[in-house]
Amino acid sequence: MNQPEIHHAGVRDVQFGARVRIVEPCNLYGCKVGDDCFVGPFTEIQTGVSIGARTRVQSHAFICELVTIGEDCFVGHGAVFINDTFSTGRPARGNKELWRETVIGNRVSIGSNATIMPVRIADDVVIGAGAVVTKDITAAGMYAGNPARRLDQRK
Numbered sequence: 001m002n003q004p005e006i007h008h009a010g011v012r013d014v015q016f017g018a019r020v021r022i023v024e025p026c027n028l029y030g031c032k033v034g035d036d037c038f039v040g041p042f043t044e045i046q047t048g049v050s051i052g053a054r055t056r057v058q059s060h061a062f063i064c065e066l067v068t069i070g071e072d073c074f075v076g077h078g079a080v081f082i083n084d085t086f087s088t089g090r091p092a093r094g095n096k097e098l099w100r101e102t103v104i105g106n107r108v109s110i111g112s113n114a115t116i117m118p119v120r121i122a123d124d125v126v127i128g129a130g131a132v133v134t135k136d137i138t139a140a141g142m143y144a145g146n147p148a149r150r151l152d153q154r155k
Helices: none
Strands: 027-029 067-069 102-104 125-127 141-144
Touching: none
Parallel strands: 067 102, 125 141
Antiparallel strands: none
């Protein structure tokens, strides 16, 4: 009978700032988490990710390699970051040269179950729950939908 290779969730090789709170179980490895951050349970934050001070990452979020998140941000429950754009028509299967980075500005709130493709998001942006961000967001404001679009600011 074959036995699977078992990997245990855990926290290893993480550079933590002061007063960071994490709720286990979670998988954090090879990343940086700034001062006064919170990381909820069932969260994965991968190698090379950098999270700025006072940012909250809620439960069930997945933050893959090549993601940088600014200060005073909020990442909602179940938010997912993507680094593989399937540029060859299929998964990169570990070919990291095909992966792309994501940079999130300061004071950005990302709603629950949002999907963030490799993009740049400016400061002071709100991403609605369930939104799919497929293009750079260069102006502050509220964005929602699939693909995410800026909401009309008129009252």
